[in-house]
Amino acid sequence: MPDRGLEEVDDLCHQAxxxxxxxxxxxxxxxxxxxxxxxxxxxxxxxxxxxxxRRHAWRHRKIEPNEQVxxxxxxxxxxxxxxxxxxxxxxxxxxAIRDDLTDRQRLIFQAAVLDEVPIDVLAxxxxxxxxxxxxILHDARARLRRALARNEGKEERV
Amino acid sequence: MKRDPLxxxxxxxxxxxxxxxxxxxxxxxxxxxxxxxxxEREFPEFMNHLRNCPGCREDAEGLLAALRQLDED
Numbered sequence: 001m002p003d004r005g006l007e008e009v010d011d012l013c014h015q016a017x018x019x020x021x022x023x024x025x026x027x028x029x030x031x032x033x034x035x036x037x038x039x040x041x042x043x044x045x046x047x048x049x050x051x052x053x054r055r056h057a058w059r060h061r062k063i064e065p066n067e068q069v070x071x072x073x074x075x076x077x078x079x080x081x082x083x084x085x086x087x088x089x090x091x092x093x094x095x096a097i098r099d100d101l102t103d104r105q106r107l108i109f110q111a112a113v114l115d116e117v118p119i120d121v122l123a124x125x126x127x128x129x130x131x132x133x134x135x136i137l138h139d140a141r142a143r144l145r146r147a148l149a150r151n152e153g154k155e156e157r158v
Numbered sequence: 159m160k161r162d163p164l165x166x167x168x169x170x171x172x173x174x175x176x177x178x179x180x181x182x183x184x185x186x187x188x189x190x191x192x193x194x195x196x197x198e199r200e201f202p203e204f205m206n207h208l209r210n211c212p213g214c215r216e217d218a219e220g221l222l223a224a225l226r227q228l229d230e231d
Binding site: 043046081091118131141 | 167168169174183217
């Protein structure tokens with residue numbers, strides 16, 4: 001009897017190849033010849049397949065706000081800092097994540113950075129796009145860096 | 159160069175064009191890698207994005223691996 005999991009992945013890859021072919025045909029008029037055609041075409045295939053496989057791998061996992069995940073921040077290892085600096089900085093970051101980020105920024109930061117949920121998966125669950133989710137993550141990180149810089153009494157380029 | 163210990167959490171501080179703009183450069187970046195070019199110098203913002211975005215980093219590594227395989231076949 002065929003393995004159902006392998007069949008699903010096989011189906012996903014066929015769907016991805018089909019969607020990649022459509023994307024290539026749609027984008028063909030924009031082709032500028034800055035790279036080899038094979039390289040240009042393969043990037044669409046890679047994008048479609050990787051997105052589907054990530055979403056498939058995470059399909060049974062819930063993504064929801066979870067305050068407890070912030071507690072893990074202080075336990076995470078940052079070997080370049082001394083233990084004291086690490087603990088103080090991470091406690092400050094914990095507070096900044098709770099107080100300075102919007103609900104959506106907090107959810108995306110928590111999921112993408114602390115829980116390592118792929119951005120493609122977040123985009124699907126939040127009915128958004130990879131680019132839009134990444135922008136929210138980028139803005140959240142910038143806001144936290146600014147808060148950290150203010151706390152340390154120095155200007156920082158974000 | 160001293161590495162920012164918080165980079166994993168807060169990302170690299172250099173300019174980051176985001177996923178959509180990075181996608182447009184994937185093919186030129188991969189071709190440059192395959193030709194042995196200095197991609198850090200040619201694609202500084204794209205490289206910042208790869209440092210900050212695990213998804214795009216994986217895609218770039220996967221695309222490079224696939225292209226190397228195609229070149230060998």
